[in-house]
Amino acid sequence: MPVTPPRALRPTLRPALLSATVVLATALLGCERETASDAYGNFETTETVVAAQTAGPLPRFDAREGARLVAGQLVGLVDTTQLALQRDELRAQLDAARRRVGEFAAQERVLAAQRATADSDLSRTRRLLAGDAATPQQLDHAEGAVRVLDERIRTVRAQQSTASSDIAAITARLAQVEDHLEKSRIVNPVTGTVLATYVDAHEFVQVGTPLYKVAALDTMLLRAYVSGAQLSSVRIGQPVAVVVDAANGRRSVPGVVSWVASEAEFTPTPVQTREERVDLVYAVKVRVANSGGAIKIGMPGELRLGGQADGGRVAVAAEGRGQ
16 A cells, blocks of 8 residues: 655645756656757668660679678670670671772782883883884873773772772761670679669560669768748758667767758658748758668658767768759
């Protein structure tokens, strides 16, 4: 049974209980004021969707959801059999065209030598004719020989020019095939974690087919919204505290303001502030280190512009204004 204090002690307990209640309420009120956040939002990150750049089946595709990939890592391959055959054919055509150019050049050199001899014969015939030692028919024959050689030289030069044009065209086509061969290699563009995959190995893909989505999760972005009155206290590169949910409650982590919107917008519906909702707000992005991976995409977060994080400060590069 509960023990009732003597009637003489009851008056002395009431002031003590009242004082303790007031102290506790004051402490809770002060704690609430100290922990009040300035803005609220959700975490996001830059996501990259990797798509196929050539068409064909996928004999190899190594991307798996949750796997960590580094920039430049080979994660798949589109079948290149037909492209390789086209490349070999074009290389053979290129070699043949180069040989033809060489042959035409050799023919031109032979014709040039014959032309020089014909010039000498024409000059000698003209001298002989001037001394009545040659006939006009002999002069016509010598001049005709020169004209024939000139025509043959022009023909060879035209053929050589055509072969050179063929070399340029084949070289361009070969470059296209080799570019397609290079694009058949699925190379991861950024270091990050695979969030989703859209195809499996051995499937047939077209140009532009999404293959997988990757995002860098080492650093997360808190997109929050501040009012116009708060905007003057926000600047790019400013260290701030970000409050996130944790297993044992909530914790604050250091962040850096990396972007501030240049224009106001209407408050997004899911965002609630500690005051009444305002019609126009400014979006800000805060970079937060996420080395442990505790912060997830879409997780809510709170921004304290003048707060101090529990952990040490981290260096985070700032983005440009107006992103």
